[in-house]
Amino acid sequence: MAETPILSVRNLHTEFAAPEGTVHAVDGVSFDVFKGRTLGVVGESGCGKSVTARSILGIVERPGRVTGGEILLQPADGGTPVDLLKMSPWDMRAVRGPEIALVFQEPMASFSQYYTIGNQIMEGIRLHMGLSAKAARARAIDLLDMVGVPQPARRVDEYPFQLSGGLRQRVMIAMALSCDPRVLIADEPTTALDVTTQAQILDLLRELQQKRGLAIILITHDMGVIAEMAHDVAVMYLGRAVETGAVKDIFAAPQHPYTRALLRSIPTVMAKPRTRLPTIEGSIPQPFNRPVGCAYHPRCTEAVFAACRTEPPPEVGVAGRNVRCYLHGGLPGARA
Amino acid sequence: MINFITRRLLLGVLTVWMISVLSFAIIQLPPGDFVDAYVANLAASGSSVSADEAAALRKLYGLGQPIYIQYGKWITRIITGDLGESMEWRRPVTEVIGDRIWMTLLLSFAALILTWGLALPIGIYSAVRQYSFGDYLFTLIGFIGIAVPNFLLALIILYTAFKVFGLSVGGLFSAEYALAPWSWDKVKDLAWHLPLPAIILALSGTAQLIRIMRANLLDELRRPYVVTARAKGLSEWRTILKYPVRAALNPFASNMAYLFPLLISGSVIISIVLGLPTVGPLLVKALIAQDMFLAGSIVLLLGVLTVIGTFISDLVLMWVDPRLRHQMD
Numbered sequence A: 001m002a003e004t005p006i007l008s009v010r011n012l013h014t015e016f017a018a019p020e021g022t023v024h025a026v027d028g029v030s031f032d033v034f035k036g037r038t039l040g041v042v043g044e045s046g047c048g049k050s051v052t053a054r055s056i057l058g059i060v061e062r063p064g065r066v067t068g069g070e071i072l073l074q075p076a077d078g079g080t081p082v083d084l085l086k087m088s089p090w091d092m093r094a095v096r097g098p099e100i101a102l103v104f105q106e107p108m109a110s111f112s113q114y115y116t117i118g119n120q121i122m123e124g125i126r127l128h129m130g131l132s133a134k135a136a137r138a139r140a141i142d143l144l145d146m147v148g149v150p151q152p153a154r155r156v157d158e159y160p161f162q163l164s165g166g167l168r169q170r171v172m173i174a175m176a177l178s179c180d181p182r183v184l185i186a187d188e189p190t191t192a193l194d195v196t197t198q199a200q201i202l203d204l205l206r207e208l209q210q211k212r213g214l215a216i217i218l219i220t221h222d223m224g225v226i227a228e229m230a231h232d233v234a235v236m237y238l239g240r241a242v243e244t245g246a247v248k249d250i251f252a253a254p255q256h257p258y259t260r261a262l263l264r265s266i267p268t269v270m271a272k273p274r275t276r277l278p279t280i281e282g283s284i285p286q287p288f289n290r291p292v293g294c295a296y297h298p299r300c301t302e303a304v305f306a307a308c309r310t311e312p313p314p315e316v317g318v319a320g321r322n323v324r325c326y327l328h329g330g331l332p333g334a335r336a
Numbered sequence B: 001m002i003n004f005i006t007r008r009l010l011l012g013v014l015t016v017w018m019i020s021v022l023s024f025a026i027i028q029l030p031p032g033d034f035v036d037a038y039v040a041n042l043a044a045s046g047s048s049v050s051a052d053e054a055a056a057l058r059k060l061y062g063l064g065q066p067i068y069i070q071y072g073k074w075i076t077r078i079i080t081g082d083l084g085e086s087m088e089w090r091r092p093v094t095e096v097i098g099d100r101i102w103m104t105l106l107l108s109f110a111a112l113i114l115t116w117g118l119a120l121p122i123g124i125y126s127a128v129r130q131y132s133f134g135d136y137l138f139t140l141i142g143f144i145g146i147a148v149p150n151f152l153l154a155l156i157i158l159y160t161a162f163k164v165f166g167l168s169v170g171g172l173f174s175a176e177y178a179l180a181p182w183s184w185d186k187v188k189d190l191a192w193h194l195p196l197p198a199i200i201l202a203l204s205g206t207a208q209l210i211r212i213m214r215a216n217l218l219d220e221l222r223r224p225y226v227v228t229a230r231a232k233g234l235s236e237w238r239t240i241l242k243y244p245v246r247a248a249l250n251p252f253a254s255n256m257a258y259l260f261p262l263l264i265s266g267s268v269i270i271s272i273v274l275g276l277p278t279v280g281p282l283l284v285k286a287l288i289a290q291d292m293f294l295a296g297s298i299v300l301l302l303g304v305l306t307v308i309g310t311f312i313s314d315l316v317l318m319w320v321d322p323r324l325r326h327q328m329d
Helices: A050-056 A089-095 A115-127 A133-146 A165-176 A195-212 A223-229 A247-252 A257-264 B002-028 B034-044 B053-060 B067-079 B093-098 B100-130 B134-149 B150-165 B184-193 B195-221 B224-231 B236-243 B244-274 B281-287 B292-320 B322-327
Strands: A007-018 A021-033 A038-042 A065-072 A101-103 A183-187 A215-220 A232-237 A241-247 A316-318 A320-321
Touching: A007 A050, A007 A247, A021 A038, A021 A050, A021 A215, A021 A232, A038 A050, A038 A223, A050 A065, A050 A101, A050 A183, A050 A215, A101 A165, A101 B224, A115 A133, A115 A165, A133 A165, A165 A195, A195 A215, A195 A223, A215 A223, A223 A247, A232 A257, A241 A247, A241 A257, A257 B236, B002 B067, B002 B292, B034 B053, B067 B292, B093 B244, B093 B281, B093 B292, B100 B134, B100 B195, B100 B236, B100 B244, B100 B281, B134 B195, B150 B195, B150 B244, B184 B195, B195 B244, B224 B236, B236 B244, B244 B281, B244 B292, B281 B292, B292 B322
Parallel strands: A021 A241, A038 A215, A038 A232, A101 A183, A183 A215
Antiparallel strands: A007 A021, A007 A065, A232 A241, A241 A320, A316 A320
16 A cells, blocks of 8 residues: 555544533544545444544534644645645635535435525536536536436436435435545445445445546445445544454454454344344443543453553554554553 | 416405405494494584484495495495495595505515514524624514514604604604605605604514524524535535525515514504504594494405415415425426
């Protein structure tokens, strides 16, 4: 992996100030995204996946705030990476759409019901590419055609509520790709869809990636989707990436106890009927009351070291294959 | 869509007819008739009316006949455009009402424009800058606006204007224009007098609409489509104005229908306090005198205007909400 990443997230921190205390929604996440590859970000609900996506685009809503870290974007001409967190709001707007685009979970709620889909697709095109209304419309029709919307010239004038869920998600993808972004963040793009439509949307994403060399960050809680789509994986737990690595390493040799527990809880066709699916003991801790030490230790069956309860484990491993667990090193006092 | 509009129109006609029956019946409700009230009125001022004279008056206005015949006669004349004669003024109703109906409309319309013109931007500001100093300030002013009855406000303004500035702010016209025929100067005079009563009339509605707009917009601002718009790289204000504000405006279109009658009935007391030449004070007087042709005509006219207002608001709602438009196809 000598290639430089298009997008590199380093030690990202995003906090939400609430009257009850500060929630560290993202607490030191690091990962790299490469051209033409898909990074799967996986974790339970509330682990900070979506907030990470919004942090990258700088659209975290109040009272949320990015408080630290770096988000390095490699410029298209290959110059030195720029830190998105240091950009002015005005420059940042030019990143949203032409550089990094977002596809959301809920295709119905993510469209306004008061404008035609054409209107909503053309908006970004006209803003960033400076096309005329006519040219933007032609491009919108082309985009709809590309994502497999039938009769695009007619559909472009329809409203989101006139489309089926699967079509809406295709339109969402067309809208995200409207300004030729280099990075596409798909936040649970298939969660709201039925299984057949899910497969079609995933196929579409893969096809678009091959055609355009798109870098994709695929956020999901579904290990099946990860196995099918991702090249690289980041497993998140309570705002941290606890394990990162290539997809085959993660599935074949998971290192973090949490990753192993996640993989155990996938139903398989091999299992005997009527057996209980293994689950992870306990539940996600209260956001205001995160455990001291390794955030996972209260649920961990392998928390053997005293340090698990006192100090969060550092990231150990080689580039692209990291884990945050004392089982794999980093114990305080031990000489590395 | 054509179907919907025709159905609405037919319903409107039916509503107007029912208003005519109801208004006629309500005017008949108090004991006695116009002649009784007329006789009592004259007796109070010392003169008297002979029994023959009273009977002649009753015959002239057909008051002795059964109610449904009276109604039938009245409504047939109305359909032909003749509103009848005011018993109290002894002049045709059209002449008595005259410009007053237009003044009422003008005042209500001005108040409506003012209400929206103030409430929408303030509501948007309050929602976008929730819990800011400005939001609290407008909330405070808004609650005062809701709590203070507008006739009291009218009195306070009258008093202050007279005491502090030595101005007499009553009426819609200066004395020299009140009875003058329409001219450019009279229009200017009207434009000069209109804002104050319009502001007084608009105040409580504005305060309410600010709350509604703020609540609607706060709801919409948290919707995922707002995040979508931001992720497209739109500027913050463009995002807010194009998406959540548009959605939050929808209830306003349906609100229009009920705001209009509210403004007209609200204007009655203010008109009396400020001496405005609208139909409100006329209606009150006509009801006291049991001048049924005048009162009936005014109630009917206001009813028709309200029905028209509701119809327009339906059309506007259909125009702004694509979901509604497509449901009907």
